[in-house]
Amino acid sequence: LISGAFSLTRQAMALGYFPQVTIRHTASHTEGQIYIPEMNALLAVACLMLVLTFRESVKLAAAYGIAVTGTMAITSILFYVVARHHWHWPIWKAGGLLVFFLAIDLPFLTANLFKFFDGGYVPVLIGAILIAGMLIWMKGRTYLNEQHLNCYPTYADARDKIEEAVVARVPGTAVFLSPPTDHIPPILVHHVQRNRCLHQTVILLSVQTTSDATVVENARYKIENLDTDFHRVSMYFGFMEVPNIMPALERIASSQELPIDLKHITYYVGHETTVNSNAGNMGRIAESIFGYLQRNAVESERQYGMPKEQVLEIGTRVDL
Structure with missing residues (x-):
C-alpha cells in the first residue's frame, strides 16, 4: 500500500x-x-x-470488502481500455476477457454493496475526495494555461513591443519558464513591464512530460533560435523521471550550443495567486481548493533543481 x-x-x-x-x-x-x-x-x-x-478489526470487514472488490472491477475495466487503445486488441478479444473478469468481480462487488452503510462507505468517500481533488487541480491548471494563451501574444507578435519597452540590456542570461507553445510566458511580460530591462541572452524554457517512462539523453532537449538573443529550449522527461533541468543546461553550456554561463543565469519563475470569486469558470469553492493545493505544492525551483540563490519569483493574481 x-x-x-x-x-x-x-x-x-x-x-x-x-x-x-x-x-x-x-x-x-x-x-x-x-x-x-x-x-x-x-x-x-x-x-x-x-x-x-x-x-475493532471485525468492523472493518465491510470497508475492506468494497475496497477490494471495487478495485478488482475497476482493474478489469482499465485492462479493457489498455488492451483496446494501447495494445490495439480486437474488440472481441478484449471484450471477451472483460466479460469473463466482470462475471467474477461484479457478484462479489454487489454482495458487498449491501454493507455500504455498515462501513463500506469509507473507501468510496476516500476515493471520491481524491478524485474531486485531482479533477479540481487538473481543471485549475487547464484554465490557468488557457488564460495565459488567450492573454499573452506569440513571440513573433510581441518582439517589437518588448524591444520598445526595454530601455536597457544587462549582461548575463535569463531563463523564463514557459508553456510548450509559441506564446510569450506571462512572467517575461510582467518583468519587462515593471523593470524595463532584459538580459543579453533570453531562454524560454519549457519542461514537458512524455508518455514514455524515460527519455534517452540524445532526445532530452531541443533548441530553437527565435532571434540572435532569444532562444526556446524544450526539455523532455519521462513520467518516471525526475525533471531536473540542470544536467541538460550543463550539457548545453559545455557543448556551446548556446552562449550561456551557468554561474551568471537568473531563473525567473511565476507564482499565481487565485482570486476566489464566482465570476470565473470554477466557482468560489473549487477555486479556493485549487488555491490551497497550489500554495502547498513544491516550488518550481525545487521541482526542476534550480539553484535557489539564482531564482527570482514574480507573482500575479488571476481569477479562474
Missing part, C-alpha cells in the same frame, strides 16, 4: 493530476524506489483515523 501510493502519486504528478510534492530517491541503483513525506504523513493520519473510528 505505502510504496504503491508513492508510485501512483508520482505518476499522477507527471500527468498533471496532482500538485507537485517532495520526492526522495531511496536507492541509487533503482529509480522507482522513492519516498514522499507528504503522502507518508497522509497515510499515517488516515490509518489513525480508521483505527479510532472502527476500533
Whole structure:
C-alpha cells in the first residue's frame, strides 16, 4: 500500500493530476524506489483515523470488502481500455476477457454493496475526495494555461513591443519558464513591464512530460533560435523521471550550443495567486481548493533543481 501510493502519486504528478510534492530517491541503483513525506504523513493520519473510528478489526470487514472488490472491477475495466487503445486488441478479444473478469468481480462487488452503510462507505468517500481533488487541480491548471494563451501574444507578435519597452540590456542570461507553445510566458511580460530591462541572452524554457517512462539523453532537449538573443529550449522527461533541468543546461553550456554561463543565469519563475470569486469558470469553492493545493505544492525551483540563490519569483493574481 505505502510504496504503491508513492508510485501512483508520482505518476499522477507527471500527468498533471496532482500538485507537485517532495520526492526522495531511496536507492541509487533503482529509480522507482522513492519516498514522499507528504503522502507518508497522509497515510499515517488516515490509518489513525480508521483505527479510532472502527476500533475493532471485525468492523472493518465491510470497508475492506468494497475496497477490494471495487478495485478488482475497476482493474478489469482499465485492462479493457489498455488492451483496446494501447495494445490495439480486437474488440472481441478484449471484450471477451472483460466479460469473463466482470462475471467474477461484479457478484462479489454487489454482495458487498449491501454493507455500504455498515462501513463500506469509507473507501468510496476516500476515493471520491481524491478524485474531486485531482479533477479540481487538473481543471485549475487547464484554465490557468488557457488564460495565459488567450492573454499573452506569440513571440513573433510581441518582439517589437518588448524591444520598445526595454530601455536597457544587462549582461548575463535569463531563463523564463514557459508553456510548450509559441506564446510569450506571462512572467517575461510582467518583468519587462515593471523593470524595463532584459538580459543579453533570453531562454524560454519549457519542461514537458512524455508518455514514455524515460527519455534517452540524445532526445532530452531541443533548441530553437527565435532571434540572435532569444532562444526556446524544450526539455523532455519521462513520467518516471525526475525533471531536473540542470544536467541538460550543463550539457548545453559545455557543448556551446548556446552562449550561456551557468554561474551568471537568473531563473525567473511565476507564482499565481487565485482570486476566489464566482465570476470565473470554477466557482468560489473549487477555486479556493485549487488555491490551497497550489500554495502547498513544491516550488518550481525545487521541482526542476534550480539553484535557489539564482531564482527570482514574480507573482500575479488571476481569477479562474
